[in-house]
Amino acid sequence: MAGKVGKFLFKLRRTIFGDPPPQVAVLPLYGVIAAGGRFKQSVNLAGFADRIDEAFSTSGLSAVALLINSPGGSPVQSALITKRIRDLAAEKHIPVLAFAEDVAASGGYMLALAGDEIYANESSLIGSIGVVSSGFGFTEAIAKIGVERRLYTAGESKAMLDSFSEEKEEDVARLREMQNEIHEHFKKMVRDRRGKRLKGLRGKIFSGEVFTGHEAVKLGLIDDLGDLREVLRNRFGEKVKFQVLGEKKSRFGSLLGLKQRGDIKVGLTGGMADLPHAVISAVEERLFWNRFGL
DSSP states (O other): OHHHHHHHHHHHHHHHHOSOOOEEEEEEEESEEOSTTSSSSEEOHHHHHHHHHHHHTOTTEEEEEEEEEEOOBOHHHHHHHHHHHHHHHHHHTOOEEEEEEEEEETHHHHHHTTSSEEEEOTTOEEEOOSOOOOOOOOHHHHHHTTOOOOOOOSSTTTTTTOTTSOOOHHHHHHHHHHHHHHHHHHHHHHHHHHGGGOOSOHHHHTSSOEEEHHHHHHHTSSSEEOOHHHHHHHHHOTTOEEEEOOOOOOHHHHHTTOEEETTEEEOSSSGGGGHHHHHHHHHHHHHHHHTTTO
């Protein structure tokens, strides 16, 4: 009985007020992709799971739009977020459209693969389908200042590529094996999601090179040029409504002077103790963006 009453009221509302405007949930994915609170503004599944669920629970939902501005980061977190979005899209039969802003590179492009269609600005930086590892070697430096390195392990590979030990060829070879395996996973995801839309030479596409939005269209890495408002108005009409999902701010935390950083709260109690971590994180985060001149 209740179901019949609900259907009647819904039909009555449509008769009086007309069809409700299409609703699009907009999910911004901004920042370096990293687990925990490693960076000031980072993207990870733990921090975004609720927002992803909320996006697909929007009333009268016509589509979910991803706004991506990320230079990449953790391949694991990128894959986890992409999978969560694809699982919900399939479960609820909701189309997903991805929009790249300044950059959707490496893990940022992996996030874009969650979209059934991908759009970008002609000057956006797209791609960087590869794997990178970096570090420093300090063996000569510590020798010059008279520091003796003492390292004890159980397991011959436990200290592989230790920055204060001599680099071993077998350790570098093992790292390359792991990089190649992760790269193959990434390439498979691109092939599975983009399929026959890929038009360029695979050697070029999967070289780790980054492309402008204009080049990415030609290579089939994205579907077309365009911004969110333009594309979705053309698709759903001028009356389409956008619900932008953002980080919920704790009113109680604000009153105490707490600031949110990833999933770690940094308050007044940390003081100077947080400074070294903050400086290192800021430099590391800056390096991610600098790779793309941003």
